[in-house]
Amino acid sequence: MLVIIPARAGSKGVFKKNIKELNGKPLIQYTIDAARKVFKDSDIVVSTDSPEIKKIASKKLPVDSIVIRPSALATDTTSMNDVLLNVIETMEKRGKIFKTVILLQPTSPFRKPIHIKEALKLYNSEFEMLVSVKETKANPYYTLQEENSDGYLERSKDGNFIRRQDCPKVWELNGAIYIINVDALKAKPIYEFKKVKKYVMDEISSIDIDSSFDWSLAETIIEKSHLLNLKNQLAEIN
Numbered sequence: 001m002l003v004i005i006p007a008r009a010g011s012k013g014v015f016k017k018n019i020k021e022l023n024g025k026p027l028i029q030y031t032i033d034a035a036r037k038v039f040k041d042s043d044i045v046v047s048t049d050s051p052e053i054k055k056i057a058s059k060k061l062p063v064d065s066i067v068i069r070p071s072a073l074a075t076d077t078t079s080m081n082d083v084l085l086n087v088i089e090t091m092e093k094r095g096k097i098f099k100t101v102i103l104l105q106p107t108s109p110f111r112k113p114i115h116i117k118e119a120l121k122l123y124n125s126e127f128e129m130l131v132s133v134k135e136t137k138a139n140p141y142y143t144l145q146e147e148n149s150d151g152y153l154e155r156s157k158d159g160n161f162i163r164r165q166d167c168p169k170v171w172e173l174n175g176a177i178y179i180i181n182v183d184a185l186k187a188k189p190i191y192e193f194k195k196v197k198k199y200v201m202d203e204i205s206s207i208d209i210d211s212s213f214d215w216s217l218a219e220t221i222i223e224k225s226h227l228l229n230l231k232n233q234l235a236e237i238n
Contacts, residue, residue: 002098008074009050013211023222030109037113049074081189103178107209111176119177119199128184128193134206136172174206
């Protein structure tokens, strides 16, 4: 299995978020640390265009575990498909062939090694992809609305439900874990996959940092966690 951590220099929501320190540690370090507790270092690759990210990754991973992507694959419009295929091609040129790719985005600091291990247990090579999700609060049967041609709002998905609790469960991709069949990836883009299974994560573990609000939320969660640990330690002493 090939583990790919994509981390480019640019970021719109949070300036240089991949190297910005969260609780004293660069954001990308959370994902590198989690991956190293599950996989061999030689199977982990950081794909980046940033010398700063390369420097951080090199402190934990071998030099050849950092793949410098071309500038054409480091723009706001670059597809994840192209990034993944670039790394796969690079590894194949080195004589390393992989049937499965695990994509771990660095914006999920609360994804734990246990989550990765549990997802791997659910994966089957017959799948095109297994992806981590959380149950969404924005249920298209109940809360999500679209504007029709007359300018009126209509529910995004038809359903005669009086209460939100009666609606079918709907799952939201949380961006934390993607386990992908390489043959499927080479054949078509991810958005065309049909054989996709889910791995469910809780809401806090699913936090995906994409904005300054997300960053503040992550800081608050860590701060409260520290206070709770301190409270428990004091209770044990007393």
